[in-house]
Amino acid sequence: MLTQRSRYALRAMLFLAEAPAGGPPIPMNKIATQANVPRKFLELILADLREAGFLHSHRGKMGGYVLSRPTHLISLGEIIRVIEGPLALVPCVSRTAYRSCGDCHDEATCAIRHAMMRVRDETARILDGTSLADAAADELAAA
Numbered sequence: 001m002l003t004q005r006s007r008y009a010l011r012a013m014l015f016l017a018e019a020p021a022g023g024p025p026i027p028m029n030k031i032a033t034q035a036n037v038p039r040k041f042l043e044l045i046l047a048d049l050r051e052a053g054f055l056h057s058h059r060g061k062m063g064g065y066v067l068s069r070p071t072h073l074i075s076l077g078e079i080i081r082v083i084e085g086p087l088a089l090v091p092c093v094s095r096t097a098y099r100s101c102g103d104c105h106d107e108a109t110c111a112i113r114h115a116m117m118r119v120r121d122e123t124a125r126i127l128d129g130t131s132l133a134d135a136a137a138d139e140l141a142a143a
Contacts, residue, residue: 006083009045010135011035013054013079017071017132025057025064045083052082067132076135077127087127088120095120 015035019026028046032039046065049055056068067074081087081096091099092107093116104110 002080003084005041005045006080008035008037008041009049009079009083010076012037012042012045013049013067013074013132014136016055016065016067017074017136019066021070023066024062025066027064031065048082049079052078054079054082071133071136072131074132075128076130076132077124080127087123088116090116093117093120 012031012035015031016026028039028042031037031046032042035042037045046055046057050057050065054068054074055065057063057065077087086094086097088094088097090101090113091097092101092110092113100107101113104113107113
């Protein structure tokens with residue numbers, strides 16, 4: 001399941017995605033209020049997203065956050081990986097954090113591993129194929 005932290009990150013990023021490109025930075029308080037994210041969690045989440053290169057932050061009275069790339073170039077999968085880590089449900093199928101799980105005698109024939117690889121691949125395909133622009137458009141269409 002997606003953690004609350006990931007849901008907060010996605011809500012904050014979707015809010016920022018709806019802001020006009022090239023507009024002024026959006027203050028953290030406004031993001032917290034509009035995205036319904038507690039400020040203390042938002043600070044840490046935005047710092048992680050900034051370090052990952054998804055956001056630029058600006059200090060001062062007119063400071064805040066803006067996306068560092070166009071919305072169609074940021075995928076939900078990328079955001080979730082920054083917050084959660086690998087998408088794989090078991091470590092033996094992770095592409096970025098592989099570890100032998102120790103549950104099977106032979107990874108090549110393990111039915112659980114093969115099933116989890118398909119889950120990982122389909123999850124990644126959907127999340128990596130859904131940009132902030134796509135998700136924001138879907139959100140607006142549903143409203």
